[in-house]
Amino acid sequence: MRADLPFAPPGMRIGLLGGSFDPAHEGHVHITEEAMRRFQLDQVWWLVSPGNPLKVHGPAPLEQRIAGARNLAKNPRILVTDIESRIGTRMTADTIAGLQRIYPRVRFVWLMGADNLVQFDRWDRWSEIASRVPIGVIARPGWRTPARFSRTARMLWRSRIPETRAGDLANSVPPAWSMINVPLNKQSSSAIRARAEGKTG
Numbered sequence: 001m002r003a004d005l006p007f008a009p010p011g012m013r014i015g016l017l018g019g020s021f022d023p024a025h026e027g028h029v030h031i032t033e034e035a036m037r038r039f040q041l042d043q044v045w046w047l048v049s050p051g052n053p054l055k056v057h058g059p060a061p062l063e064q065r066i067a068g069a070r071n072l073a074k075n076p077r078i079l080v081t082d083i084e085s086r087i088g089t090r091m092t093a094d095t096i097a098g099l100q101r102i103y104p105r106v107r108f109v110w111l112m113g114a115d116n117l118v119q120f121d122r123w124d125r126w127s128e129i130a131s132r133v134p135i136g137v138i139a140r141p142g143w144r145t146p147a148r149f150s151r152t153a154r155m156l157w158r159s160r161i162p163e164t165r166a167g168d169l170a171n172s173v174p175p176a177w178s179m180i181n182v183p184l185n186k187q188s189s190s191a192i193r194a195r196a197e198g199k200t201g
């Protein structure tokens with residue numbers, strides 16, 4: 001086990017929230033805490049990504065985004081990590097495969113907001129991702145209905161775990177996914193960036 005990677009004991013249920021976190025905000029904390037409770041996770045790792053493969057414009061420097069995320073994530077069960085840049089992966093399918101190799105006995109769950117479920121079928125090897133890990137989707141303002149009727153939801157409808165059984169997700173054999181309704185939080189990094197640009201521009 002590499003000394004520069006986080007420790008995780010066998011059997012632990014760990015949610016992975018990948019994102020640019022450019023910057024991190026209260027919405028991230030909120031969905032993380034809801035996901036931990038509803039999906040019965042022991043920890044959530046914020047995977048601060050080197051850059052979303054689908055986005056044209058690069059984010060702020062990784063160190064700056066990590067520092068901002070650590071400043072906000074005070075819950076000891078949230079771990080902020082640049083593990084993708086450490087293990088040299090950019091595509092989520094590679095990240096998950098890499099983590100499963102390094103931590104063969106950890107139960108990982110991929111977490112994402114409902115907006116990401118809508119574009120999930122455009123991700124690289126998305127069906128491999130769905131066959132590797134259970135997926136927990138968290139409601140986001142304006143995205144609940146599009147997510148429910150998304151192509152991904154249709155393709156994976158047989159594997160859906162009802163919200164009432166969301167606590168079983170981490171122990172389910174993939175493909176398995178569940179979408180939870182939570183008190184909605186309107187924060188978004190793009191809105192924060194737009195406000196900051198408005199002030200300086």
Ligand SMILES: Nc1ncnc2c1ncn2[C@@H]1O[C@H](COP(=O)(O)OP(=O)(O)OP(=O)(O)O)[C@@H](O)[C@H]1O
Nearest residue numbers: 018019020021027112113139140185187188189190
């Ligand atoms: N307010 C929120 N409600 C629900 N999910 C959220 C919210 N904010 C972020 N997420 C989810 O957290 C993950 C990481 O988000 P990301 O770092 O891209 O922030 P963002 O606010 O979505 O950024 P941007 O506005 O630039 O798209 C994504 O899966 C995203 O869907």
Ligand SMILES: O=C(O)c1ccc[n+]([C@@H]2O[C@H](COP(=O)([O-])O)[C@@H](O)[C@H]2O)c1
Nearest residue numbers: 018019020049052054091092093123124
């Ligand atoms: O692997 C892909 O093809 C892929 C395409 C789009 C987004 N992702 C991942 O989705 C997460 C959210 O991305 P973002 O930029 O919306 O914060 C982050 O971990 C990205 O690496 C992954």
